[in-house]
Amino acid sequence: MFAVDPQRPLTRPALAVELTDLIRGLILEGELRPGEKVPEKALTLRFGVSRTPVREALKVLAAEGYVRLVPNRGAVVAEPTLAELEEVFPVIAALEGAAGELAAERAGDAEIAEVRRLNDAMHAAYRSGDRPRYFELNQQIHAAILAAARNPTLRQQHKLVADRVRWARYQANLAAARWQAALDEHDAIIAALEAREGERLGRLMKSHLEHKLEALRGALGGEER
Amino acid sequence: MFAVDPQRPLTRPALAVELTDLIRGLILEGELRPGEKVPEKALTLRFGVSRTPVREALKVLAAEGYVRLVPNRGAVVAEPTLAELEEVFPVIAALEGAAGELAAERAGDAEIAEVRRLNDAMHAAYRSGDRPRYFELNQQIHAAILAAARNPTLRQQHKLVADRVRWARYQANLAAARWQAALDEHDAIIAALEAREGERLGRLMKSHLEHKLEALRGALGGEER
DNA sequence: TGACGCAATAATGAATTCATAATTCAATCG
DNA sequence: CGATTGAATTATGAATTCATTATTGCGTCA
Structure with a gap:
């Protein structure tokens, strides 16, 4: 007999969600520094994922204010003032x-x-x-x-x-x-x-x-x- | 002579940014109702865009609390309680x-x-x-x-x-x-x-x-x- | 030597495709 | 007739490709 365990869903969080947290962490820890371009390609290599979820994560981080999206130039870590x-x-x-x-x-x-x-x-x-x-x-x-x-x-x-x-x-x-x-x-x-x-x-x-x-x-x- | 007009940038907002606003509008106006699945495909047809920026927009709207992302089932408009x-x-x-x-x-x-x-x-x-x-x-x-x-x-x-x-x-x-x-x-x-x-x-x-x-x-x- | 133009390369945004999961439908069984 | 199973279809998440823009490097000219 299988009991439904609500504490352990059989699905995992979407990559975009995980990457949002991971990249936010990189910013908060200072690894990605204010004013710096977010190296989209390096992130794909580092986390072993395609660009799609990385880009989705960056959109969320932009909405949260952690990065600025600059058209055709990508994302820049927001600079606190x-x-x-x-x-x-x-x-x-x-x-x-x-x-x-x-x-x-x-x-x-x-x-x-x-x-x-x-x-x-x-x-x-x-x-x-x-x-x-x-x-x-x-x-x-x-x-x-x-x-x-x-x-x-x-x-x-x-x-x-x-x-x-x-x-x-x-x-x-x-x-x-x-x-x-x-x-x-x-x-x-x-x-x-x-x-x-x-x-x-x-x-x-x-x-x-x-x-x-x-x-x-x-x-x-x-x-x- | 051309004068630089800072009020009119030569780039336009990214599609994802526009779609975030458009879809948020649909939710606020009640066209997309609480508890309803967000019809991703219908949105692509309606706005004449590919799924990519629509999905990016939905990630942002989820972060803002307008929709819930349900793994493998897509986005559902958040239900106010x-x-x-x-x-x-x-x-x-x-x-x-x-x-x-x-x-x-x-x-x-x-x-x-x-x-x-x-x-x-x-x-x-x-x-x-x-x-x-x-x-x-x-x-x-x-x-x-x-x-x-x-x-x-x-x-x-x-x-x-x-x-x-x-x-x-x-x-x-x-x-x-x-x-x-x-x-x-x-x-x-x-x-x-x-x-x-x-x-x-x-x-x-x-x-x-x-x-x-x-x-x-x-x-x-x-x-x- | 600095400025300019052009080609090559890299990066970005979006579209399309692929792989997987979920849903629907039809056939079969009790 | 309701429950079950399996195949077909649809939807979702992510990877890959395509088109466009930006950057870099090199050659030429003044």
Whole structure:
């Protein structure tokens, strides 16, 4: 007797879908760099597929903003700019603010405890000056709050936008004062989450992102003068 | 002598790009209906193109959420559900709230005057019971505020999400009390915009959308029982 | 030496073909 | 008559080919 196993479909994702993820990964990891032509032929050789699914994947990535399609010249990896940050951060702030509000209503107690644990670990990383570890935990806290919001559309839209400015994540070499302030903001965020105060949580998350943009302005604005 | 006209490039958009827009239009207009298979062959005949750009367009539309790709069965127009509304409306509310805040800072006086004019026209439509006209003007007010925010990314993300629930726009056959309340909310929104009070404007826009979702719950919840 | 023109080569966009999966239809069996 | 099976037909996903555009390299000229 065969039982239908919904967890294991007998079909595999279309090549175009897989390639979209793979190529997006190459861009996010920096292997395909901003401003560079996407080497369509090299990708076919690398992944052992025909040009068709590669081209389909590039159309999707263009719609997501990862690449620009230039007529008769192919695809170019999109170049992030400070101007883009100025546009994207308010969007991220709005989405994370909304996520915070929803998370305050919907998070399970275990999820809140996990966010507290992550925050404590982030404090430890701060004290030992371990920036990479701090950033990693920072990401996990934001991701946990987004997950606790239980709104897949919100999460998806957030990911779509946030991934495009991932490159900026490590550009703000945090000055000591800003680093301490960011930590304090996280503390206030966690406290609001634990108290399940959605409106306050949403507001705090929004302003946290706004402060981050200001720090980035300082860091990147200085570099470009 | 030939002058370079940047408004008229000598290349035309790729077929795939055009077809993406055309097919999205067919979906939004209801010609391709939710749950229906996308007739790939019929589209090639209709538009006089090969299958390749049609398939590329469908990949993009799948990434945007307009269709679902079912392996070996092709694309099916996505079916909106009440559950989707519950997810999407908080996202729209967050984005419109953010747009309101930015618009309060960035709108030109002429733009604010135009929003006031649209609001006045909407009052007239209300008094004469002209619902289609009312809805049209309603849309124009929201669009004007989004434009005044001067954030293309925000606008794009909003469009991406809002278009997917366009079908719900006319489903809430407004009860008299809710209709009056909606109008009052618009008045408060315009007043905040004119006073350039960003935070209040953002909050009002958010709650306006939240009330709209509640009305839709009533309207659609009733239908599905 | 730099500019120009032309041919060859490579890249791009789209059409067509091929291989596979799904669906439909007809015949057979219980 | 309903269920099953197998063949024929259709649809789908991907590979290949074709037509067009862009780029490169080379020769010629001022």
